[in-house]
Amino acid sequence: MSPVAAPIPLLLVADSAETCERIASALLSAPTFYRVERVTSAELNQKTPSKEIRLALVDQGLRAARQAQVVERLATAGVAAVALVDARDVQALQEVVLAGAAALVATPFVDTQLWETVGRVLLSDSGPALPPILSQGGRKRDQSGLIVALYGPKSGSGASVIAANLAVTLQERAPRGAVLIEVGEGAGSQAVLLNLRAERTLGDLLARFDPEDTEFLAEVLATHESGLRVLLAPPSQGLCLPPDLLDEIIDLLQKMFDFVVIDLHTAAKTNTIAVMRKAHAALVLIVPEMTSLHYGQLFIEMITATLPEVGLNVILNRSTLPAGVPAEAIRKHLKMKIAHEIPDDQALVTASVNRGVPFVISHWRSAPARAIHKLADDLAPAKAEDKAGGLASLVKGSGPRARLMGRGRHT
Structure with a gap:
């Protein structure tokens, strides 16, 4: 007994x-x-x-x-x-x-x-070990592209805005370029954030996807003025992407690009686990508000319980929000380090969204843009000459800047 x-x-x-x-x-x-x-x-x-x-x-x-x-x-x-x-x-x-x-x-x-x-x-009474800054998941990195997944557990966390700006920044540092993917169960926002015309989207790719046909995949990708390629979500709300098919698409894009940045929508319930398992760097976007902190904690606990090998990284967006929960209190509550903090500048972000120009291009010296570059440094350290020029050159003079205000193109 x-x-x-x-x-x-x-x-x-x-x-x-x-x-x-x-x-x-x-x-x-x-x-x-x-x-x-x-x-x-x-x-x-x-x-x-x-x-x-x-x-x-x-x-x-x-x-x-x-x-x-x-x-x-x-x-x-x-x-x-x-x-x-x-x-x-x-x-x-x-x-x-x-x-x-x-x-x-x-x-x-x-x-x-x-x-x-x-x-x-x-x-967890003794407290889990704090993960290193921008810890990478259980997947070993080979010569294929680095997968970076961004997820906001609560709608309005700013994950899509940060994903767009981070992807544009990584594009500048990648010999083979970077690609941004929208993954969700509804219409996406990257076409608006990057001022792109959605002539072809993920829906077109699913209609005739062939893992051997890289030419068609390249045709579906939109091209931003920075050179970033984007796989846009369809405008309809009814598309449900099977996880196994998403896995094949990511594998193919890894072979084509140095960075695969995934904007994982809050409503992407069927693909959240699959993407987090596959990501080399999994970023969880939280804003210093109680509802965001609550949903963030639930998501972190869920991933920790189901995928203990995944090294989650907390990104505190709008960290200087007036009357927001202090970063130290958030760290203690989540029992995790905050990998990076992105300062609050709602006026800048609103103008960036309305114009369809990422703030790392339009205001590359701003505090949020500098924070994005620090985040990118953990993924792909920039050369000194890249920091001195790079994205800043896109806003000098009327020519490149005028092109950024126009529509994106497909190649």
Whole structure:
């Protein structure tokens, strides 16, 4: 007969008897046996948690102390705090994250959500090793092109804008050039961002794709004035790209270009895992807002659980956003280094999008453009002469600049 595992002690800080009963009921359905010690916020003010307590659940409706204060006190004592917060209460969400909450559980919760979060925090209580800056995934790099995937877990993270600017920057550094692909289940935005005419798109390629026909693939690719080639998403909303076919397309493009930059749409559910598994550098775009941080954490946890070999890199977009969550608080909450920060300049980005000219071309000395170049340096270090000229030459004089304001062409 197998010995019965000793129960894991948990601290529950709650003033509501109803909340205590709800949490106790949820933990009874967990595969792990927990022993819950309940204290009210007033009682916690009078004593310190016992040394055997590694994790505490902290309810939002406390009377004798603010939830964030309790979370901070527990964190100082070395106890990981899981905060139960109304997902609609943005201020409370921000406060507990800044206070050092190990995880969040949105209320009202379902049983599995609660005990899976508890189990995950206990497993990572010592904190996972921080990945190196721009760590590359489990795939070994050969002589084929480097695959860079960008994904924004929440719509509006700016992943497509960053993908366009990064791809244009890498194009300048690649002897065989770079290609940008839009992967999603709806219409893309790169045609607008790069001012390209979508004469042929991914839909045309799927209609007669042949892995041996590189000439047709080249015909489908749009050409930006920088030389960047782009595989545009179709304007229709109904295209669903099979992962195995996407895999073949990426393999073919790898043989043709030095860099394959993938703009992975938030809604690209069927291809997210496939692309992340294939990428050499997987970049997760997060903005310093609570909803973005919440969805970012869920995505990182999902990828870490299903693809532990993938080295995710957090890119903090709009890092200087007024009243945004500080970078250090984001790093502590995600338990990951922030690989790169891209400063906020909404006026510049809006003008860039409206004109269809990447800001690394139109405003190559701006803070966001310099941040993109630093990101590109981790992927393909630029020569000194490239930094001095390169993309800047495209905006000098009326000729090249006028061409950038026109439509893209196909070759």
